[in-house]
Amino acid sequence: MKKILFILLFTVSVFGFSQEKLTGIITEIVDDKEVPLGGANVFWLDTSIGAVTDFDGNFEIDYSPDYKKLVVSYVGYKTDTLTVNSAKHIKHSLVSTANLDEVTVTARQKATARSFIEPANVLNVSSEELLKAACCNLAESFETNPSIDVNFADAISGTRQIKMLGLTSPYILITTENIPSIRGASQAYGLSFTPGTWVESIQITKGAGSVTNGFESIAGQINAELQKPSMDDKLFVNAYGAGNGRLELNTHLNTKVGEKWNTGLYIHGNMRETEFDKNDDSFLDAPLMKQVNVMNRWQYTDTERGYVGFFNIRYLNDEKQTGQVNFDKEIDRGTTNAWGSQINTERFDVSSKFGFVNPDLPWRTGGIQLAYSHHNQESYFGLNDYNITHNSLYANFQYNSIIGDSRHKIKMGISAAYDSYKELVITQDFNRIENSGGAFVEYNFDNLGNLNFTAGLRGDIHNRLGAFITPRFHLRYTPWERSAFRVSAGRGKRSANIFAENQQFFASSREFNILNNDGKIYGLDPEIAWNYGVSYMQGFNLFGRGGDITVDFYRTDFENQIVVDRETPNEINFYNLEGESFSNNYQVELNYNPFQRFDMRLAYKYYDVETTYLSGKKQNALTPNHRFFVNTAYETFPTAKGGHWKFDATYNYLGEQRFAGTKSYLNTIGLSEFSPSVSTLNAQVTKVFSSNFEIYVGGENITNVKQDNPIVGSDNPFGSNFDTTYVYGPIFGSSYYAGIRYRLN
Amino acid sequence: MKKVILIVSFLFIGLTGFAQNKNAKATIEVDGVCGMCKERIEKASIQAKGVKSAIWNVHTHELNLIYNAKKTNLTKIQQSIADSGHDTKAIKAKDEVYDKIDPCCKYRDPKVVADHH
Numbered sequence: 109m110k111k112i113l114f115i116l117l118f119t120v121s122v123f124g125f126s127q128e129k130l131t132g133i134i135t136e137i138v139d140d141k142e143v144p145l146g147g148a149n150v151f152w153l154d155t156s157i158g159a160v161t162d163f164d165g166n167f168e169i170d171y172s173p174d175y176k177k178l179v180v181s182y183v184g185y186k187t188d189t190l191t192v193n194s195a196k197h198i199k200h201s202l203v204s205t206a207n208l209d210e211v212t213v214t215a216r217q218k219a220t221a222r223s224f225i226e227p228a229n230v231l232n233v234s235s236e237e238l239l240k241a242a243c244c245n246l247a248e249s250f251e252t253n254p255s256i257d258v259n260f261a262d263a264i265s266g267t268r269q270i271k272m273l274g275l276t277s278p279y280i281l282i283t284t285e286n287i288p289s290i291r292g293a294s295q296a297y298g299l300s301f302t303p304g305t306w307v308e309s310i311q312i313t314k315g316a317g318s319v320t321n322g323f324e325s326i327a328g329q330i331n332a333e334l335q336k337p338s339m340d341d342k343l344f345v346n347a348y349g350a351g352n353g354r355l356e357l358n359t360h361l362n363t364k365v366g367e368k369w370n371t372g373l374y375i376h377g378n379m380r381e382t383e384f385d386k387n388d389d390s391f392l393d394a395p396l397m398k399q400v401n402v403m404n405r406w407q408y409t410d411t412e413r414g415y416v417g418f419f420n421i422r423y424l425n426d427e428k429q430t431g432q433v434n435f436d437k438e439i440d441r442g443t444t445n446a447w448g449s450q451i452n453t454e455r456f457d458v459s460s461k462f463g464f465v466n467p468d469l470p471w472r473t474g475g476i477q478l479a480y481s482h483h484n485q486e487s488y489f490g491l492n493d494y495n496i497t498h499n500s501l502y503a504n505f506q507y508n509s510i511i512g513d514s515r516h517k518i519k520m521g522i523s524a525a526y527d528s529y530k531e532l533v534i535t536q537d538f539n540r541i542e543n544s545g546g547a548f549v550e551y552n553f554d555n556l557g558n559l560n561f562t563a564g565l566r567g568d569i570h571n572r573l574g575a576f577i578t579p580r581f582h583l584r585y586t587p588w589e590r591s592a593f594r595v596s597a598g599r600g601k602r603s604a605n606i607f608a609e610n611q612q613f614f615a616s617s618r619e620f621n622i623l624n625n626d627g628k629i630y631g632l633d634p635e636i637a638w639n640y641g642v643s644y645m646q647g648f649n650l651f652g653r654g655g656d657i658t659v660d661f662y663r664t665d666f667e668n669q670i671v672v673d674r675e676t677p678n679e680i681n682f683y684n685l686e687g688e689s690f691s692n693n694y695q696v697e698l699n700y701n702p703f704q705r706f707d708m709r710l711a712y713k714y715y716d717v718e719t720t721y722l723s724g725k726k727q728n729a730l731t732p733n734h735r736f737f738v739n740t741a742y743e744t745f746p747t748a749k750g751g752h753w754k755f756d757a758t759y760n761y762l763g764e765q766r767f768a769g770t771k772s773y774l775n776t777i778g779l780s781e782f783s784p785s786v787s788t789l790n791a792q793v794t795k796v797f798s799s800n801f802e803i804y805v806g807g808e809n810i811t812n813v814k815q816d817n818p819i820v821g822s823d824n825p826f827g828s829n830f831d832t833t834y835v836y837g838p839i840f841g842s843s844y845y846a847g848i849r850y851r852l853n
Numbered sequence: 854m855k856k857v858i859l860i861v862s863f864l865f866i867g868l869t870g871f872a873q874n875k876n877a878k879a880t881i882e883v884d885g886v887c888g889m890c891k892e893r894i895e896k897a898s899i900q901a902k903g904v905k906s907a908i909w910n911v912h913t914h915e916l917n918l919i920y921n922a923k924k925t926n927l928t929k930i931q932q933s934i935a936d937s938g939h940d941t942k943a944i945k946a947k948d949e950v951y952d953k954i955d956p957c958c959k960y961r962d963p964k965v966v967a968d969h970h
Contacts, residue, residue, distance in 0.1 A: 153912075153913060177912075177913055179912075187912070188912075189912035189913060468876065468878075469876055469906075469919065470906065470919075471905070471906055510905060510906070512905070513899050513904055513905045513906070514899060514905060514906045514907070515899055556892065556895060556896040556899065557892070557896060
């Protein structure tokens with residue numbers, strides 16, 4: 109009997125030795141007392157051996173003397189790695205990242221941040237910032253950002269136009285995951301075709317961008333990173349309704365498929381069926397609209413071999429109707445019974461990205477991007493028809509490595525693009541094919557301290573722009589602590605899609621004229637511009653709280669520009685620039701954190717944007733000289749369940765803007781030379797109940813500022829003075845909205 | 854016959870032993886506590902001739918190196934790191950160099966280390 113007991117004990121002890129356990133307790137400090145932390149993850153570094161603490165914070169984990177580094181993590185707490193040399197009981201406290209605010213100023217991730225290190229002036233806008241403006245697509249997501257100006261393109265289509273450095277969006281290269289996306293036919297409405305919830309983050313580069321994405325950018329680059337199926341919530345639902353009749357529904361579904369694949373289905377729908385004519389000008393204040401937008405993403409990740417791939421397919425159908433309230437599209441189209449407009453767009457996109465990292469030599473990476481899009485817009489504006497079909501192919505291959513050591517990085521690659529355009533403009537057909545191929549190389553030097561710079565060069569051969577080179581340069585120098593001094597310079601070249609980019613003028617009685625005929629793009633020459641910029645950023649501590657201030661100056665100088673001249677009454681003229689055209693942009697931006705959980709951003713901008721028109725050099729129309737911007741955000745401390753409140757408010761002031769046209773003509777249509785200045789205020793309150801559920805309510809244009817008579821000649825829309833493009837401020841007045849977000853992980 | 858095989862295999866061993874790797878990899882432990890240390894350690898490593906890549910992990914204190922074994926060796930790299938003020942297992946930084954590093958980087962001071970945890 110004793111023998112059996114002995115054997116039993118022996119086996120138990122052997123068992124015990126082979127499966128040695130480490131035990132411990134994880135706590136957090138609340139009011140100077142240690143409180144058990146249940147649900148924390150405990151695992152051995154670089155192994156799959158892990159455990160989760162129980163309700164009382166206790167854990168038990170397999171132990172072997174080979175395991176030295178124990179990682180303790182929990183969402184909302186700083187991850188700690190403990191060095192373990194024996195299997196003795198462990199007691200450890202985690203520090204909440206909320207408390208870290210008091211220790212280091214930068215611990216809480218800022219919603220919008222400018223890097224102190226990047227050579228280019230890049231502003232990163234996180235998804236948290238995107239939530240500050242609850243609505244609803246990429247165009248509106250810039251409303252809390254002073255570097256980008258958002259205004260209405262016209263008084264009828266509700267289209268938001270963005271500007272950077274005082275230049276309109278065609279001069280900005282807009283990419284989706286670094287693939288040029290909003291260009292050509294989608295230039296006018298493309299920003300409203302990317303729902304806000306699909307966007308994970310936005311990177312805004314002021315000034316000449318990188319050569320790796322092409323030669324077209326002039327004022328800057330905007331890149332939108334979309335949600336990644338592996339990172340996004342399993343289920344995400346966002347519903348939104350506004351007093352201006354706008355309804356939106358966003359649904360994301362993400363799931364893992366097998367070991368290496370993740371897939372996501374993103375469905376967006378929006379509509380407005382309510383008719384508003386609050387200013388009694390017989391025209392709808394906001395268009396009736398309907399959009400269905402569906403995207404399916406596949407993500408492939410093979411960490412062992414260092415492969416990552418994305419495959420996207422997207423379908424969009426967007427319908428807008430606007431014009432006079434009594435317009436019946438079935439009967440009145442093509443007649444002068446009533447003025448109406450419809451803009452119907454169908455778009456299909458396929459794109460893929462494939463990247464690889466050499467697992468042995470991590471600096472050797474590369475990527476291939478392929479994209480195809482088909483874009484078809486059929487529209488009419490009163491009696492003016494405008495249709496455009498744009499098919500586009502894009503391919504880019506890039507290889508990255510180092511020269512000598514990782515202070516010298518090099519990127520090189522080749523890219524090719526094909527675009528075919530078919531347009532019907534009123535009664536005339538325009539067909540055009542553009543194709544180009546090019547190679548680029550970009551060298552980056554980083555001394556791992558106070559200096560780094562990027563010098564890029566690309567050469568392209570384009571069937572309409574010719575053979576040309578595009579140089580770009582960015583430098584960052586840090587003369588002293590928490591500062592960054594930046595310089596950039598670069599050249600951009602593009603073909604202007606004059607009708608697609610300026611289609612708001614179809615909603616006017618203006619006659620379209622192209623004044624040159626020897627060029628290769630509608631008879632016009634390519635647009636060429638140089639952009640130069642300097643920027644200085646300084647971080648500081650004031651009254652123990654952190655902040656930073658940035659001072660920028662950017663100048664864009666056009667060698668050639670397609671001048672969009674609306675100075676002559678009843679005409680819109682396009683011609684090659686003769687003389688000077690430039691944009692000078694000064695900006696001062698201050699970010700400060702006056703007390704805990706309160707962020708404040710103030711910005712002032714001064715623009716001097718002038719173009720030589722046929723009638724002489726003038727300030728560009730509808731470009732204010734002054735803009736002042738304030739954004740404040742406050743968040744309460746999260747409760748135990750993660751519930752908290754968020755308050756955001758944005759104030760914008762735009763100085764007076766010049767109206768195009770001669771003084772006497774402006775007088776006959778009831779306008780003076782300059783518009784009044786405009787101030788608008790938006791605010792939003794979000795109640796977060798838990799990490800799963802939140803509700804938000806907000807108001808746009810709370811002070812109810814409205815432009816009187818936004819449509820010139822609205823009493824006679826088929827008369828010679830009809831014009832919907834004299835828009836300097838809001839048309840709708842105040843509007844309130846509410847929405848919910850639900851997430852399941 | 855046996856002798857031939859023996860000689861040939863010795864030759865091979867000799868060859869492999871002498872063929873020095875242009876992308877040799879090594880992981881060494883370097884003491885430090887914060888992001889500033891990371892910057893200093895990586896900079897000191899990469900400034901040593903022949904080092905192609907150096908990535909230091911603030912949690913594990915491990916420095917992953919890729920270097921050209923023809924041009925340098927671990928002793929030289931560790932010396933360069935020690936000269937910047939950081940201890941490795943083999944070479945400790947001189948006290949006068951250590952004294953000059955930023956107060957927040959004083960990894961030998963248990964209080965500073967505790968503050969970073």
